[in-house]
Amino acid sequence: MVEAPPAVDIRGLSKSYRxxxxxxxxxxxxxxxxLRVPRGVVFGCLGPNGSGKSTTxxxxxxxxxxDSGSATILGQPIxxxxxxxxxxxLPENPYFYDYLxxxxxxxxxxxxxxxxxxxxxxxxxxxxxxxxxxxxxxVHLRRFSKGMLQRLGVAQAxxxxxxxxxxxxxxxxxxxxxxxxxxxxILRLKxxxxxxxxxxxxxxxxxxxxxxxxxxxxxxLVAKGRLDQILSLDVTxxxxxxxxxxxxxxxxxxxxxxxxxxxGERLVLHVPEKELGDVVVAVEQRGGRVLSVxxxxxxxxxxxxxxxxxxxKGETWTAGA
Amino acid sequence: xxxxxxxARNTFRESVRERVLYNLLFFAVIMTVSGLLLGELxxxxxxxxxxxxxxxxxxxxxTLIALxxxxxxxxxxxxxxxxxxxxxxxxxxxxxxxxxxxGLGFTLLVNVGLMTGGxxxxxxxxxxxxxxxxxxxxxxxxxxxxVTVALALLLSILTSTAVASVSTLCLVIxxxxxxxxxxxxxxxxxxxxxxxxxxxxxxxxFRNFDLKDRVVYGDPVTFGDLGWITAYAAAxxxxxxxxxxxxxxxxxxx
Numbered sequence: 001m002v003e004a005p006p007a008v009d010i011r012g013l014s015k016s017y018r019x020x021x022x023x024x025x026x027x028x029x030x031x032x033x034x035l036r037v038p039r040g041v042v043f044g045c046l047g048p049n050g051s052g053k054s055t056t057x058x059x060x061x062x063x064x065x066x067d068s069g070s071a072t073i074l075g076q077p078i079x080x081x082x083x084x085x086x087x088x089x090l091p092e093n094p095y096f097y098d099y100l101x102x103x104x105x106x107x108x109x110x111x112x113x114x115x116x117x118x119x120x121x122x123x124x125x126x127x128x129x130x131x132x133x134x135x136x137x138x139v140h141l142r143r144f145s146k147g148m149l150q151r152l153g154v155a156q157a158x159x160x161x162x163x164x165x166x167x168x169x170x171x172x173x174x175x176x177x178x179x180x181x182x183x184x185x186i187l188r189l190k191x192x193x194x195x196x197x198x199x200x201x202x203x204x205x206x207x208x209x210x211x212x213x214x215x216x217x218x219x220x221l222v223a224k225g226r227l228d229q230i231l232s233l234d235v236t237x238x239x240x241x242x243x244x245x246x247x248x249x250x251x252x253x254x255x256x257x258x259x260x261x262x263x264g265e266r267l268v269l270h271v272p273e274k275e276l277g278d279v280v281v282a283v284e285q286r287g288g289r290v291l292s293v294x295x296x297x298x299x300x301x302x303x304x305x306x307x308x309x310x311x312x313k314g315e316t317w318t319a320g321a
Numbered sequence: 322x323x324x325x326x327x328x329a330r331n332t333f334r335e336s337v338r339e340r341v342l343y344n345l346l347f348f349a350v351i352m353t354v355s356g357l358l359l360g361e362l363x364x365x366x367x368x369x370x371x372x373x374x375x376x377x378x379x380x381x382x383x384t385l386i387a388l389x390x391x392x393x394x395x396x397x398x399x400x401x402x403x404x405x406x407x408x409x410x411x412x413x414x415x416x417x418x419x420x421x422x423x424g425l426g427f428t429l430l431v432n433v434g435l436m437t438g439g440x441x442x443x444x445x446x447x448x449x450x451x452x453x454x455x456x457x458x459x460x461x462x463x464x465x466x467x468v469t470v471a472l473a474l475l476l477s478i479l480t481s482t483a484v485a486s487v488s489t490l491c492l493v494i495x496x497x498x499x500x501x502x503x504x505x506x507x508x509x510x511x512x513x514x515x516x517x518x519x520x521x522x523x524x525x526x527f528r529n530f531d532l533k534d535r536v537v538y539g540d541p542v543t544f545g546d547l548g549w550i551t552a553y554a555a556a557x558x559x560x561x562x563x564x565x566x567x568x569x570x571x572x573x574x575x
Contacts, residue, residue, distance in 0.1 A: 017575075061409045063574040081411045089409035095401045097331070099338035111327035112410040156406055166409070 005075030007164045007195035008037035008060065013069035015055055015219075029055040031219040032069070037197055037212070039163075042190050044206035045199040046304070047216035053199035054092055055219070057168050061089060074164055085113065088157035088165040092199075093172065094149060098142035102133050102152050105141065109159045127155040132181060146173035154182060158189075165189060167198035171205055183209060203304055215307060222307055230303060235295040238276050240269040245288035252286065254278045266291065324412050325420040332394070332424020333431075341390055341428060344382045348436050351378050352443045368449035369537050375440035376455070376533045380462050382436070383429055384493060387466045390428075391473030392485045394421045399574060400482075408574070415566050422474060422562060429466045433459060457547060458536040464554035465530035469493055471561040472525065478568045496527035525557055 013033045016026040030052040037043045045053045058064040060071055062079035076083035096105055103124055110120035128134045131151040141149065150173045157165055170186070171179045186196050186209050200206055206213055207227065214224040223230060237258065243266045250260050250267065256275025261268050271279045273295070280290050336342065355374050395418060398404040404417060437459050441451045472492055476485035495502065502520055506512050529550050532542055 058405075058574070061405075063405060063408060065573060081413070084409060084411045087409055089406055091402060091405045094406065095403045096406075097335065097403060099335055100331075104334075108327060108331055109406075109410065111330075112324055112407065112412045114323060114411075153406070160410075 004039060005072060006036045007039045007041075008035065008043075008071065008073060008197060010035040010056075010060070010071040011069055013056070013059055013071055014067045015052075015059055015064060016067055029219050030059065030066075033216075033219070033221055034069075035214055035221065035224065037195065039195050040190065040193055041211040042186055042196045042209050043198070044210035044213040045197065045216065046203065046206050046213050047199075047201065047222075049201055051201075051216040052219035053201075053216055054168055056216070057089075057166050057197075057199060061087075061166065085160065086163040088160065088162035090150075090153045090157040090165075090167045090170055092168040094153040096141050096149060096152060096156075098144075099140065101138045101140055102128055102155070103137045105152065106156060106159060109156045113160045115159075123159060127158055130158075130185065131155045132178075147175055147178050150174055151178060151181075154185060158185075162194060164195045164197065167196065169200055170198055171200065171202055179205075215304065235273055235297055236302075237296050238271045238273055239294040239296050240271055240276070240279060240283075241291040241294075242267050242269060242283050242288045243291055245283060245286060249286055249288075253282045270296075324416045325423060328407075328412070328417055328420020329423035329427060332421050333427050336390065336425065336428040341386055342432060342435075344386065345432065345435055345439075348378050348382060349439055351375075352439050355443075367447065368444060368452075371443055371447070371449070372440070372452070372455060372537045373533065375436070375443065376458050376462065376537070379433060379436045379440070379459065380465070380533070383433055383462060383466045384469055386432065387425070387429060387469035388473055388489050388493065389486065390425055391470040392477045392482055392489060394425055394470075394474055394477065395569065396477040396482045396485065399572070402574070405574065414569050414572075418474070418566055418569050419562070422470060425470050426467055429470070430463065433463050433466070452536075454536045454539075454542065457542045458532040460547065461530040461532045461550055464550060465527055467558050468525050468527070468530075468554055468561075471558045471565070475561050475565040475568065478565055478572060492524060493527065496525040497531075499524060499526045499528050526553070529553055 011034050013030055014028070015030040016028045019025050019027045033052070033056060045056065047053050055064065059066050060073060060078060071078050073080070073083040074086055100108070106124040106127060107120050110123060115123065124137075125134070128137050131154050133148065133151055133155065136144070136148065141152070144152070150170070154167070154170060157167065167186070170182050174182060183205070186198070189196050190211075196209075198209075210227060212224070212226050213230065215222040241263070245267055247260070247262060247267065250257060250269070253269075254275060256271050256279050257269050258272065259270045269279065269283075276293065280293075283290055352371075352375060355371055395404075398421075407417065408414065437456070440455065445451055469489070473485065473489045476488050479485070480488070499521065502517075502524060505520070506514070506517055532546075534540075535542055
């Protein structure tokens with residue numbers, strides 16, 4: 001049996017932009033990037049702002065043209081209509097026609113996929129329910145908040161029940177409820193067998209959702225792989241939440257307490273795993289109470305800081321939000 | 322074709338919702354006021370003046386829409402990136418561009434159609450009869466508007482919106498005074514004939530589409546004349562749109 005081609009296969013993709021007043025200089029946005037994204041996974045393209053994530057997506061969608069290299073999407077070359085029939089795309093900070101309503105915009109998107117009228121109507125209703133915009137279905141988009149536009153952006157990316165969805169900073173502009181809803185949508189897409197390729201500079205999102213990640217910096221690939229391959233699964237230390245102790249009393253605890261921080265009237269102690277028993281006993285002897293003990297492993301954020309160090313010139317990024 | 326129609330439909334809806342057709346109000350005011358005033362002032366000439374005014378207003382308002390809406394037709398989409406999610410769907414750049422052109426073309430057709438209705442209504446209200454020959458001038462005006470949209474579209478893809486607006490306006494004005502260009506050899510002695518000819522071919526000859534005086538003053542306009550200007554408009558618009566398609570295919574959408 002012939003194996004299905006990967007969802008995305010990038011080979012040596014490079015892209016530079018002309019910059020400066022006379023456009024005489026060039027800035028390398030993506031440099032010799034090679035990636036394979038298998039089908040059915042949630043793939044995170046991570047990196048600070050300006051690291052080449054959005055440029056990579058635009059190259060894959062044929063909005064920009066590469067200087068060199070090539071890529072295939074669902075086994076088809078970039079720009080092939082057959083591939084775009086099975087794609088969904090949410091751009092970063094999307095702008096949709098503000099004279100339309102969500103109903104009208106999704107109907108328009110459905111027409112571009114050649115959906116018949118009945119299917120367009122059903123799919124529109126279904127998607128607006130999914131992203132929580134059913135009640136605003138007939139409100140003009142000029143009255144929408146940034147978060148509502150982002151939700152509509154997610155909805156329009158799913159009109160055709162895509163096999164592969166590109167989401168560029170999908171959590172941008174969303175409130176906590178909206179972010180949760182998008183996270184659930186991404187997981188649902190995965191459960192339905194779709195591949196989700198999303199770019200983000202919010203590491204917490206990637207850690208929660210991704211099966212595999214690629215880290216970009218300055219347009220180059222720094223690391224790629226499954227999260228469990230990239231991150232150490234060993235416990236680095238324990239976090240002990242205690243009450244009934246003041247910061248001044250921490251100095252009297254066994255030497256195992258590495259650091260601590262106040263959280264309201266409680267304290268969070270960072271303790272090596274082997275010192276945990278002694279620290280717990282000592283806390284209780286001093287009239288304190290251990291509320292919880294949590295093992296801490298290396299996070300993507302730790303890895304990111306370790307690999308990337310400080311952001312390069314022109315880059316900004318967020319560890320969590 | 323289905324996708325071109327979807328883009329055209331949306332472009333027409335945009336024009337209506339962005340109040341492009343509000344110019345019809347000005348046209349209605351011009352027709353009403355001129356009807357009221359001129360009907361009192363002159364005998365027999367009033368119908369000609371109303372026809373003249375009506376056709377001129379139709380031409381002016383149509384040209385302004387074709388030029389300024391035409392320039393923003395694709396460039397606004399590039400600037401706002403509203404076309405990014407669309408081009409990620411199975412919609413080619415060619416289809417998008419043709420849909421935008423067709424959408425504005427249809428908007429102008431509705432605009433010209435409603436103005437023509439208004440012009441006939443004014444003439445009938447003044448009991449001056451509905452001269453069917455007017456439709457020939459209206460048809461020619463509409464062809465000129467399509468040429469203007471094509472030019473605006475091409476220039477807006479090649480340059481910035483501001484430069485495209487100014488250069489399209491210059492071409493429209495130059496095209497309306499193409500007889501001056503014909504005599505450019507007298508003004509610039511030594512200008513080679515081939516250069517003159519090249520300028521004449523490059524600049525759209527909008528004088529071809531000006532049938533207003535001929536229709537208003539009763540000079541005959543044959544179907545042969547109409548066929549010739551239709552062929553000219555089709556060739557010019559077709560060439561310009563083809564160039565626009567080629568330029569848009571190569572345009573990077575950052």
